[in-house]
Amino acid sequence: MIGKILDGRYQIISKLGQGGFGTTFLAIDKKLPNNDQCVVKLFSPQVDDPDSLHEARRLFNNEAIVLNTLGSHDQIPRLLAHFEEDEQFYLVEEFVSGEELTHEINPGKKLTEEEVISLLKDILKILEFVHRHGVIHRDLKPSNLIRRKHDRQIVMIDFGSVKQLTSQTINIHQPSPLTVIVGTHGYMPSEQTQGLPRLCSDVYAVGIIAIQALTGLVAVSLPQDSFTGEILWREQLQSGQVSSRLADVLDKMVKYDFRQRYQSATEVLQALEKVTDASSSRKSSLGKIIIGLGITALIGIVTLGTLFKKDDTLEPYNIDNYGISIQRPKTWQPEERPDRITGNVVRFISPLVNNTDKYQENVNLVVQDLSENRSTLEQFTPFRLDVIKQSSPNIKIIQEGQQKLANIDAYQVTYTLQEDSMSLERLQIWTVKDRKAYILTYTAEPNQYSASLPTVKQMINSFQIIK
Known part of the structure; x- marks a missing residue:
C-alpha cells in the first residue's frame, strides 16, 4: 500500500494505525503545489452481493455528508474527499499536526x-x-x-x-444487520x-x-x-x-x-x-470571613459541624428465631414486627437529622415461605417483579440485575414511586434458600437516597443466613 496513489492524487507514504474497523494512512496530495499532507482512512464493507454493495455505498455517502458538515467546525478535521476503489471505501481528511x-x-x-x-x-x-x-x-x-x-x-x-x-454485515435481504459494538x-x-x-x-x-x-x-x-x-x-x-x-x-x-x-x-x-461561579464566590467570601471573624470563629464553625456529624458505626443484630443476622448503624432504631402472613421481620429506621427532615430512611427485612412453583430464585424473581410493578401505577424501574446476598445468587432492582403524595426511591434485593425468600428493601427520598446508600450497602453485605 505504501507508495500507492489513490483517486489519481493521494499518495500513501506511511501507515498511521490499524484496527478492527479499517486502516489509517498518512498521504500527500499530489495535485497541490506543496504536496500537502492528509489522512486517508480505508474501510472495507462486509457485503455478500452487488445489491448489498450498492446499499453500503449509499450509506457511506450519507455518512460522508455528515462528516463534511461537522468539518465546518475549526476543531474537527475537514473532509477533503471520499471515494470508492475496488469495492473499498476511502475518506480523506485534513491532517492535524x-x-x-x-x-x-x-x-x-x-x-x-x-x-x-x-x-x-x-x-x-x-x-x-x-x-x-x-x-x-x-x-x-x-x-x-x-x-x-x-x-x-x-x-x-x-x-x-x-x-x-x-x-x-450489510445484506438488503435481511431486515436487521448484525452490528459490532463501536x-x-x-x-x-x-x-x-x-x-x-x-x-x-x-x-x-x-x-x-x-x-x-x-x-x-x-x-x-x-x-x-x-x-x-x-x-x-x-x-x-x-x-x-x-x-x-x-x-x-x-x-x-x-x-x-x-x-x-x-x-x-x-x-x-x-x-x-x-461550579466556576461558586468557586470564585467561595474564594471571595472566605477571604472576607477570615478578615471579619478571625481564625477562632472558623474553628468554632468546624467544631459545630463535628457535633452534628452522623454516627453510622455498625453493630451486629441477630434474629435467632429466623436464623439470620445483619449489622445495623447504632443510630438506626430497630422496629421488630414479625408477621408470618406478610413476612415482615424487622425495620431499621434512621434518625431525623433536623426539623425539616420529612422522611426517615429505612431498611426493611422480610422473610417469606414459598410455594413449590416459586421455590427457586429463577421462579420467584418474575413474581416479585410483578408485585413491585403492580404495587403502584407510577413505578419507574431505574436498574435491575443479578447480585449476591449472603454469598448466594440474588436479584436487585432500584425504582422510584409515589407513596402518600411523596416521591421515594427504593432499592430491593432478594435471594431464595430452602423455599424461603429473604428480601431487603431500602427506601429514602430521592434527594437523600445517595447519602445513606454506602451505609445500606454495608448492611446488605453483612446479611447472613445462619441456618
Missing part, C-alpha cells in the same frame, strides 16, 4: 481541578456542536483528542459513525455496550476522561460498585483535591443509568459554569 491527549492524561499523573475544568469545557464545546447536528461520536477517549500544535486547541477526531457502517472499553456506558448509544453516551465518555485526569488511573481500572454499577472514583482522591460541586457534576456525567445523566454537552457546560 499535534499530540494526542494521552500525553497529558496518563497513568500516575493527576491534573488539578482548574486544569480539568478547562479541559472539560474545551471538549464539551466541540461536542455541543456535534450533538447539535444529531451526531453521536461513539468513541471519545484521549487518543481521539489532539492538542493542535500551532494554537494548543483541542481537535476531535475519529468519529464512530463510519465505523458503525463498516462494522456491520467504542472503547472503559469509556462506553452500559447502553452503548448493548448497541444503543445516545447523546449522553458521549457525555459519559467525557466524564470518564475527566475522572481519569483527576485520579491518574486508566479508565478500565476505575472501580465500580457491584450493586449499583456506579464508578467509585472519589475514594481515589486526596482530601480537598476536588470541590464537591465539580465532583457532583462528574458523578452525574457518569451515572450508570443514562436517564440520570446530563442529556447533552450543553447541560454539562451550564453546570460547569455554576
Whole structure:
C-alpha cells in the first residue's frame, strides 16, 4: 500500500494505525503545489452481493455528508474527499499536526481541578456542536483528542459513525444487520455496550476522561460498585483535591443509568459554569470571613459541624428465631414486627437529622415461605417483579440485575414511586434458600437516597443466613 496513489492524487507514504474497523494512512496530495499532507482512512464493507454493495455505498455517502458538515467546525478535521476503489471505501481528511491527549492524561499523573475544568469545557464545546447536528461520536477517549500544535486547541477526531457502517454485515435481504459494538472499553456506558448509544453516551465518555485526569488511573481500572454499577472514583482522591460541586457534576456525567445523566454537552457546560461561579464566590467570601471573624470563629464553625456529624458505626443484630443476622448503624432504631402472613421481620429506621427532615430512611427485612412453583430464585424473581410493578401505577424501574446476598445468587432492582403524595426511591434485593425468600428493601427520598446508600450497602453485605 505504501507508495500507492489513490483517486489519481493521494499518495500513501506511511501507515498511521490499524484496527478492527479499517486502516489509517498518512498521504500527500499530489495535485497541490506543496504536496500537502492528509489522512486517508480505508474501510472495507462486509457485503455478500452487488445489491448489498450498492446499499453500503449509499450509506457511506450519507455518512460522508455528515462528516463534511461537522468539518465546518475549526476543531474537527475537514473532509477533503471520499471515494470508492475496488469495492473499498476511502475518506480523506485534513491532517492535524499535534499530540494526542494521552500525553497529558496518563497513568500516575493527576491534573488539578482548574486544569480539568478547562479541559472539560474545551471538549464539551466541540461536542455541543456535534450533538447539535444529531451526531453521536461513539468513541471519545484521549487518543481521539489532539492538542493542535500551532494554537494548543483541542481537535476531535475519529468519529464512530463510519465505523458503525463498516462494522456491520450489510445484506438488503435481511431486515436487521448484525452490528459490532463501536467504542472503547472503559469509556462506553452500559447502553452503548448493548448497541444503543445516545447523546449522553458521549457525555459519559467525557466524564470518564475527566475522572481519569483527576485520579491518574486508566479508565478500565476505575472501580465500580457491584450493586449499583456506579464508578467509585472519589475514594481515589486526596482530601480537598476536588470541590464537591465539580465532583457532583462528574458523578452525574457518569451515572450508570443514562436517564440520570446530563442529556447533552450543553447541560454539562451550564453546570460547569455554576461550579466556576461558586468557586470564585467561595474564594471571595472566605477571604472576607477570615478578615471579619478571625481564625477562632472558623474553628468554632468546624467544631459545630463535628457535633452534628452522623454516627453510622455498625453493630451486629441477630434474629435467632429466623436464623439470620445483619449489622445495623447504632443510630438506626430497630422496629421488630414479625408477621408470618406478610413476612415482615424487622425495620431499621434512621434518625431525623433536623426539623425539616420529612422522611426517615429505612431498611426493611422480610422473610417469606414459598410455594413449590416459586421455590427457586429463577421462579420467584418474575413474581416479585410483578408485585413491585403492580404495587403502584407510577413505578419507574431505574436498574435491575443479578447480585449476591449472603454469598448466594440474588436479584436487585432500584425504582422510584409515589407513596402518600411523596416521591421515594427504593432499592430491593432478594435471594431464595430452602423455599424461603429473604428480601431487603431500602427506601429514602430521592434527594437523600445517595447519602445513606454506602451505609445500606454495608448492611446488605453483612446479611447472613445462619441456618
